[in-house]
Amino acid sequence: MFNEVTVTVNGATVVVPFGSTAAVAVVLAGQACRKSVSGELRGPLCGMGICFECRVSIDGNLHARSCQVLCRQGMEIDTEK
Amino acid sequence: MQEQRHFDVLVIGGGPAGMAAAACAAECGVQVGIVDDNPNLGGQIWRSGSDGQANTDASKWVQRLRMSGATALCGLRVVHQPEENILLAEGFNGFRELRYEKLVLATGARERFLPFPGWTLPNVMGAGGLQAMVKGGLPIRGKRVVIAGTGPLLLAVAAYLRQHEAEIPLICEQASWGSLASFASTLVRWPEKIVQGIQLKRDLAGIPFAANSWVLAAGGDATVESAVISRAGKVETIPCDYVACGFHLIPNLELPLLLGCAVRHGFVQVDDFQKTTVPSVYCAGEPTSVGGVELALIEGQIAGLCAAGRTTEAGAWFAKRRKARQFAELLDRTFRLRAELRSLSLPETLICRCEDVPYSRLRRHTSWRSAKLHTRCGMGPCQGRVCGPATQFLFQWNPDSVRPPVFPARVETLAALSRQLEMQPSEVTGGH
Numbered sequence: 001m002f003n004e005v006t007v008t009v010n011g012a013t014v015v016v017p018f019g020s021t022a023a024v025a026v027v028l029a030g031q032a033c034r035k036s037v038s039g040e041l042r043g044p045l046c047g048m049g050i051c052f053e054c055r056v057s058i059d060g061n062l063h064a065r066s067c068q069v070l071c072r073q074g075m076e077i078d079t080e081k
Numbered sequence: 082m083q084e085q086r087h088f089d090v091l092v093i094g095g096g097p098a099g100m101a102a103a104a105c106a107a108e109c110g111v112q113v114g115i116v117d118d119n120p121n122l123g124g125q126i127w128r129s130g131s132d133g134q135a136n137t138d139a140s141k142w143v144q145r146l147r148m149s150g151a152t153a154l155c156g157l158r159v160v161h162q163p164e165e166n167i168l169l170a171e172g173f174n175g176f177r178e179l180r181y182e183k184l185v186l187a188t189g190a191r192e193r194f195l196p197f198p199g200w201t202l203p204n205v206m207g208a209g210g211l212q213a214m215v216k217g218g219l220p221i222r223g224k225r226v227v228i229a230g231t232g233p234l235l236l237a238v239a240a241y242l243r244q245h246e247a248e249i250p251l252i253c254e255q256a257s258w259g260s261l262a263s264f265a266s267t268l269v270r271w272p273e274k275i276v277q278g279i280q281l282k283r284d285l286a287g288i289p290f291a292a293n294s295w296v297l298a299a300g301g302d303a304t305v306e307s308a309v310i311s312r313a314g315k316v317e318t319i320p321c322d323y324v325a326c327g328f329h330l331i332p333n334l335e336l337p338l339l340l341g342c343a344v345r346h347g348f349v350q351v352d353d354f355q356k357t358t359v360p361s362v363y364c365a366g367e368p369t370s371v372g373g374v375e376l377a378l379i380e381g382q383i384a385g386l387c388a389a390g391r392t393t394e395a396g397a398w399f400a401k402r403r404k405a406r407q408f409a410e411l412l413d414r415t416f417r418l419r420a421e422l423r424s425l426s427l428p429e430t431l432i433c434r435c436e437d438v439p440y441s442r443l444r445r446h447t448s449w450r451s452a453k454l455h456t457r458c459g460m461g462p463c464q465g466r467v468c469g470p471a472t473q474f475l476f477q478w479n480p481d482s483v484r485p486p487v488f489p490a491r492v493e494t495l496a497a498l499s500r501q502l503e504m505q506p507s508e509v510t511g512g513h
Binding site: 048052 | 118119120125156158173191192194201203204205206207209210211212213214217218219220303304333431434435436437461462463466467489
């Protein structure tokens, strides 16, 4: 078993503990998840998939709620800004 | 990609109520499916961490559910009911049609968020929200977390974060010492709560707790750096890395409303057998009253047994349910929101975070509908899940009816839906 998973956030490599959500990878990369319609940077709020503040692109899937997706080896995460 | 499944009893929601319903129904020998949109079962309260830690009650029910033969379908969220006895669910890789004879709704609750200046800054999260993030692998060791809002969840979150070596400069509870004292004195009627309370008190030893206190604002540049607090009438600023703020829980009613279940005083109406006003549809747990895990388990077991046709056995739980519901009423009385929280927003404070609608644009409107039509408040991806309850408290607006899809869905899911509606009934029946 691997204890860590390597993903990329906006192209930069991030190593997270196995079982981490994509939202955590984004926070650890020091990134906000998205830019709001008036240009504010936003990060996760509810942690349970209802607020949509943590949405990012995951392996090309747009608007994925990163708090609901577990990191997989090689996953490509891109923030929405 | 489309797969069909047919179940005698389909349970929506994999928290305590849903797991109990699914396990009890499956133990009666019927085909049971349990659906949740999280990657794992457990719901919010039993969400296991990336460190693999899980609560013992949770492991017991996970084990029981596994032995029961129920089919778990995780990572799927229900978006629509195309016709009676069919739900359409979407996952990361596509969608599925789920057919059922009996349906149990165990959609749980979410935190109530109230807007205040700075609440949209990154690292201002829900209390349960931050806990979920830490369970999802967020390192919290040595981070300073101001916890604020109302309800017993604040204490549970504080204990959890401290266990993970966060620093907690203050827990702010908006309820008064008076109502907390009367809450504590009434607890003797639920001995198990006293035991939990004593354990919690030990876990929280040394963490400052203030009643009559709430967050006025969060400050910071790119991310939160401080919280401004009204602490028993005095204003103070506390430097921090996170603000974890939640105002008790509100039920997730979107799916029950979509299916046409009657809702009274904000909760799904059920009879003794947990049956809603819609035939073949049951409801259990927080959507019927916010009473915590004990009540959710009892209601789940009743709903599961009844959905499987064992109404007589379900009767054995009625007395326990009555007592657990009294606890829900006590929670509601104790943690009712104070009026001062209505005046936290400045004119420019955003109320709708999806569409960035400020307080000043909303206060001119007289109803949720008018605000939606004129400002786009509640029209973004969260579909009013965050700003709806906030405006209900701020302006006493009532939400209007729910429209499908109840979650934003992919175009291919919706396209499949319209194709299917054009097909002959014979082509759409016959699951598996």
